[in-house]
Amino acid sequence: MKPWPVVGHQWAVQGLRQAVVRDEIPHALLITGPASVGKHTLAHQLVAAMLCQADNDKPCGTCLACRKLRSGNHPDYLVVEPEGATARLKIDQIRPVERFLALTPKEATRKVVLISDFERATIGAANALLKTLEEPPSYAHLILLATDADLLLSTIVSRSQQIVLRPLPSRLVAEALVSEWLVEPGLAERLARISGGRMGWAVRAATHAETYERMQSTLELLVAILGQDLPTRFETAKALASKSDGLAETLETWLTFWRDVLLLHSHNDAALMHVEHRRTLEAVVGATDVRRTVQVLSALEHAQLALLSNANRQLLVEGLLLDMPEIAAA
Ligand SMILES: [Zn+2]
Structure with a gap:
C-alpha cells in the first residue's frame, strides 16, 4: 500500500x-x-x-x-x-x-x-x-x-x-526534513528542536528563512522587555498591540522561552528548545524562582485564550508585559 x-x-x-x-x-x-x-x-x-x-x-x-x-x-x-x-x-x-x-x-x-x-x-x-x-x-x-x-x-x-495529535519526537522531524525536504542534517536537527515537534513549523522554517528569523527577533524583543523599566514597557506594549497580526505567534514563542526557563530551573537541559540562547536563559533563571516562572507561563497561556475571545489587545499586552519580572542582566 x-x-x-x-x-x-x-x-x-x-x-x-x-x-x-x-x-x-x-x-x-x-x-x-x-x-x-x-x-x-x-x-x-x-x-x-x-x-x-x-x-x-x-x-x-x-x-x-x-x-x-x-x-x-x-x-x-x-x-x-x-x-x-x-x-x-x-x-x-x-x-x-x-x-x-x-x-x-x-x-x-x-x-x-x-x-x-x-x-x-x-x-x-x-x-x-x-x-x-x-x-x-x-x-x-x-x-x-x-x-x-x-x-x-x-x-x-x-x-x-x-x-x-501531539507534537512529534524531534528526531522524527529532523529525519523527515533531511529525507523529504533535503535539508542539511545540522540545520535539520536545529530546526527540529526549535519546532517543538511541529512538523509544519519546521518545514516553513526550512523553506522560508523569515519564519526562523521572526522567531529569533521575537525572542530578542522578549529579552529587551525583561530589561525595560515600566514606562518603557508601556511604550513597547502600545507598539506591539497595534500590529495587526502576529501577536498569537509572539505569545507562542514567548511560551517556548519561559518553558525553557522552567526546564533549567528543574535542571532538565536535555529538552531545552533555545540552546543558542542559553546564556540569556540562565540569567533569567538566576533572577527568578520556579513560582515566578510558573506565574509568567500561566499569564501567557491566559493571554492566548483572551486573544481568541476578542479581548482588548492593548490591555492584554500591557497586563502581560507589566507582569514579567524585571531582569537587568538578561
Ligand atoms: Zn483518486
Missing part, C-alpha cells in the same frame, strides 16, 4: 485508512493539536481518500476526483476557514455549510466539509454548526480542526469523534 505523505501520527493514519476501507468514517470528526503539528496535512489526505474514485489504495492522486480536489474544483468538498490570521469564524461562514449539505453529492458518494481553526468560532457560529451536527444527512461528513477541544462547546465535542 502506498503510504500517505504524513510525517508521524501513524496511529491516526492507520485508523483513518481503515475507516475509509470499511466505509465507517464518522459524520463528525474533530482533529485537535497545536498549530502546525499536522492537522491540515492529515485532514487533506483523509478528504482525498474519501472522494477518490480508485478501487483501493486511496487517494490514488491520478483519478478525476483526485485531480479536481487538487485544483480546488471538487463540487462535493467545501472548506471553511477564518478570513485572516486572527479573525473569528463567523456565523455567516457557517450558514453556507447547511446549504451545501442540504443537496445530495454531485460526483462522489459523500459530501465533505472541512472547517479550520474552529477554536476561533463565535458562539453564534458554533451554535449554527451544532444544528447541522444534530441530524446530518447520511452522505455528510464534517471535519473540524482546532488547537484544543477545551476551547470548543462541549456539545460539539461530544457529537464528534476526536483525534488528538
